Amino acid sequence: MKIYKAVILIIFFVIAGISWIGRNNMSERTHLLKFVVPEGWPQPVYDFKNNPLTEEGFQLGRKLFYDGRLSKDGNFPCASCHQQFAAFATYDHSLSHGFHNSLTRRNAPGLFNMAWQKEFMWDGGINHLDLQPLAPISDTMEMAENINDVIQKLRSDEEYRKMFKAAFGDEIINTQRMTKALSQFVLMMVSNNSKYDRVMRGEDSFNLPQKLGYDIFKQKCASCHAEPLFTDLSYRNTGFPVDSFLMDYGRMKITRNAGDSLKFKVPSLRNAQVTFPYSHDGRMFSLLSMMDHYRKSVVKSPTTDSLVKNGIKLSNFEIGQLTAFIYTLTDSVLLRDTRFAPPGYEKRTQQAPAEHQHIYKQ
């Protein structure tokens, strides 16, 4: 009896010792990344405890984000629709290109400040950031791939096996780890370094049109495009009639409630200068046309938002000032941050690729 207890105690101490050593090794392997909540901002809703940010996880997410193998034919990485120079929207495209000459059904939104969002997509159908990539991967008009096939492709790549091990401790590759790594990469895209932010921090000042624009903004736009995210993340019908081809009724598809017909998530105005065209299907090609819509062409229906139902009164002068203010929301630090560029960008050569060299020799 006593011997029995003694043996168990010895085993206990041995295992405790091993796990202690193992713990130390683990923390040497990964390097924690700090997520900084900008001063005065609300607390993020993403649960970082379940997915601690590490340099290794971030770099894995970065590789995945730029890897075409996540799509069926290899041509459509996440980055094909989410371009850094467009604040991770698709530059100058109402709809984005997908597999086999298809077009997506909605305008690709910019990716930034995702840690503060609890629902995703224009209709809010997805309830967790980690789940978000699975929709475009499996959509036949986007990446058109099967999740299992993506996982198989990653498993057969030695580089990925190494990177998953570095990020998560062993070589197991599954949907959960892939999506957590993608989340880590996307979560770090915090947009808080626009001129507006510098002004708010007292590091810069608006010129006159920007200042006047900010005043008009606070009066006529801020109840939906609320600071500091420049969206209140609500769903609203802003008076766009349904497109007869897309037949997209937005939020109603998710809630099956007629009261949600034609409601879409309020998009952030941050980086709006580079995320044009606007609206859920990209039917508005410029800020001017968007603001013109609010003053002239809002379509009244039972679900049209009360704040825009009767139009927003805007003079040409005010539209000019508002435009000047909205341009101060462009975060050139985010757009140029090399951490979010394709893997290996830091080591790029300044020379044209070999296959282009003959052009220069002529």
Added chain:
Amino acid sequence: MLNFLAVVVLLLSAAPDFTNDKIDHTFIISFNNKVGNNDLHLDSQNYRNSFGEIFTVHQFKYYISNIELRDSISGDSEKFPDKYFLIDEGDSMSKIISLNTSLPHITSIKFMIGVDSLKNVSGVQSGDLDPAKGMFWTWNTGYIMAKLEGESPSAQTAGHRFSFHAGGYKKDENTARVVVLKLPQQQRNNVMIEADAAKWFDALHEIKIEAAPACHEPGKLAVMLADNYSEMFSIPQNK
């Protein structure tokens, strides 16, 4: 670490007394899928529902979770909160669930068909809950709790296919159902549960293939299917 300590303490306290019949052992639940009185054979066999509609079954899958074993003799029960099993007629290994319990005589079993709402709102899971298992809606987050697919001349669709994917976890759309089954005799080691796919059509609501050949989103039809499949389980008398 704390878990490990707890295990050691448990071992130290439980180990010396081997005469107690309350010792850890395996309890096996096996699922036998049927259509009415017939065994279920995928694709190869024709069945008939109570409306006379002829059909074959191509896929039959459902989640079993939140299992609780009960011992009415001692009054004890054991819960298995973090175990999720995808029962798939096409994968015979998936139809056998193995649980570790200390209950000596199990008299009833409680479980959920489907996945509780918490796991529907907690991001990407692994194992049987991996979205890559195909029991997940990516565009409108949520698990497909149970799936019955097949062909029927009554289905006015491409290939005469019908597909019932029942899911939804929100209020008024919940398709997870709790089932309690009494065992005919107390058991220590195993129990066999029968699941009758024919109940999907008529247990509590009449669902004709002709009228509703497809369910691919949460809502009224999915809830009706859930009400029906909540009635599909039974434990046969030992013969």
